[in-house]
Amino acid sequence: MKTIYxxxxxxxxxxGIINIIKEAAKHGDVLIGLLTDSAxxxxxxxxxxxxxxxxxxxxxxxxxxxxxxxxxxxYIPNLKKYRPDAIIHGDDWNTGPLSKEREDVIAxxxxxxxxxxxxxxxKGINSSALHEAMRSLGTTPDIRLKSLRRLIEIKKPVRIMxxxxxxxxxxxxxxxxxxKDGLHGFDGIWSSSLTDSTSKGKPDIEAVDLTTRLQxxxxxxxxxxxxxxxxxxxxxxxxxxxxxxxxxxxxxxxAVIIEDKVGLKKNSLFGSEVTQELAPIPDFCEKLSAGKRAxxxxxxxxxxxxxxxxxxxxxxxxxERARAYVxxxxxxxxxxxxxxxxxxxxxxxxxxxxEYRGVPLVxxxxxxxxxxxxELAGWGATIVIYANHMLRASYPAxxxxxxxxxxxxxxxxxxxxCMPIKEILELIPGGK
Ligand code: SPV
Ligand code: MG
Numbered sequence: 001m002k003t004i005y006x007x008x009x010x011x012x013x014x015x016g017i018i019n020i021i022k023e024a025a026k027h028g029d030v031l032i033g034l035l036t037d038s039a040x041x042x043x044x045x046x047x048x049x050x051x052x053x054x055x056x057x058x059x060x061x062x063x064x065x066x067x068x069x070x071x072x073x074x075y076i077p078n079l080k081k082y083r084p085d086a087i088i089h090g091d092d093w094n095t096g097p098l099s100k101e102r103e104d105v106i107a108x109x110x111x112x113x114x115x116x117x118x119x120x121x122x123k124g125i126n127s128s129a130l131h132e133a134m135r136s137l138g139t140t141p142d143i144r145l146k147s148l149r150r151l152i153e154i155k156k157p158v159r160i161m162x163x164x165x166x167x168x169x170x171x172x173x174x175x176x177x178x179x180k181d182g183l184h185g186f187d188g189i190w191s192s193s194l195t196d197s198t199s200k201g202k203p204d205i206e207a208v209d210l211t212t213r214l215q216x217x218x219x220x221x222x223x224x225x226x227x228x229x230x231x232x233x234x235x236x237x238x239x240x241x242x243x244x245x246x247x248x249x250x251x252x253x254x255a256v257i258i259e260d261k262v263g264l265k266k267n268s269l270f271g272s273e274v275t276q277e278l279a280p281i282p283d284f285c286e287k288l289s290a291g292k293r294a295x296x297x298x299x300x301x302x303x304x305x306x307x308x309x310x311x312x313x314x315x316x317x318x319x320e321r322a323r324a325y326v327x328x329x330x331x332x333x334x335x336x337x338x339x340x341x342x343x344x345x346x347x348x349x350x351x352x353x354x355e356y357r358g359v360p361l362v363x364x365x366x367x368x369x370x371x372x373x374x375e376l377a378g379w380g381a382t383i384v385i386y387a388n389h390m391l392r393a394s395y396p397a398x399x400x401x402x403x404x405x406x407x408x409x410x411x412x413x414x415x416x417x418c419m420p421i422k423e424i425l426e427l428i429p430g431g432k
Pocket of ligand 2: 194204231233
């Protein structure tokens with residue numbers, strides 16, 4: 001009996017896929033290469049179902065003989081490993097981004113004495129269109145909450161961008177840039193206290209209460225599906241923090257980051273004139289533990305943010321705190337600094353990673369922004385947060401347009417700085 005290879009995402013099963021499996025079964029035993037989460041995430045968004053769930057579905061489809069993981073986006077490594085007699089594919093790969101892969105597959109199968117079977121694409125139905133349709137339906141709090149841990153498992157670093165409104169959330173949700181190594185997009189959203197309060201015309205001093213923060217976050221939740229990390233400031237009193245944790249979980253937020261400051265919290269990036277008192281280690285540990293005990297889901301993450309370097313304390317102080325916070329149950333560590341060179345952060349990362357290989361480490365490279373994500377991952381970063389760039393980018397753009405209108409006493413000259421009316425009407429689905 002011949003073996004026919006079929007690479008599948010298997011997240012949404014539709015008649016087009018069943019048709020290909022039926023066709024494959026006519027030629028021999030159907031061997032499915034089920035793409036792993038990381039293979040998919042290199043080119044598309046994370047699947048809704050885990051690999052194990054997708055396996056359960058796919059191995060029970062009539063006509064499927066065996067399922068193996070496909071660890072790469074490309075079929076080539078698995079074709080070399082399993083040496084099937086044929087590979088089957090929809091004829092949609094004749095053009096578009098998969099056409100180069102098609103050429104490579106044809107060459108390899110030819111070399112191995114195998115065959116490439118192409119079947120006509122089932123009209124009117126395909127996985128990409130269904131994925132788009134599902135995205136427009138949104139996600140569930142449960143799937144969203146769990147997706148951050150799944151991303152941490154498969155991507156280094158996980159790339160997070162700040163959003164402070166539905167509109168900025170939509171950019172993070174939808175923007176993709178095609179690069180040589182695949183499709184690049186943001187993996188998730190940072191709900192920043194700085195940009196949230198600034199967009200409301202308030203200072204970043206924990207002046208916006210949780211209820212108000214959540215009202216705005218609801219707008220982001222409604223039009224996005226990606227995981228959200230919530231900036232929890234100091235977390236307040238432990239008695240209050242436990243309620244915050246549950247409220248965030250209920251809303252499908254994946255993680256909260258709380259910082260070890262006491263007294264009136266000021267934004268960490270202020271100049272050296274602002275001194276901030278650090279929390280006594282046992283007090284902060286108690287808050288972290290209280291939060292961990294209170295959480296309802298297994299996957300929610302409480303990340304401890306070290307402010308030692310912001311408070312001009314040495315790396316050794318940050319390390320001592322990191323050890324205590326991890327022991328108290330923190331699911332990850334964030335370290336912040338306003339030092340431009342990044343040398344203090346790099347020093348901390350090396351020492352922290354020597355002791356803790358697997359504990360997620362979050363960096364916020366606002367001042368040391370000349371380092372690339374790859375370099376930061378090389379230091380040991382698990383997550384990189386661009387903490388304020390959507391808000392900072394929008395303000396000069398608005399200011400400029402407003403200035404031109406004032407100067408010219410009409411809006412014609414500002415028009416090419418603004419999004420066309422047609423585009424803004426079409427930006428939000430359902431507006432027509
Ligand atoms: C925020 O975005 O609110 C943060 C990060 O806490 S920072 O502003 O850099 O302190
Ligand atoms: Mg903040």
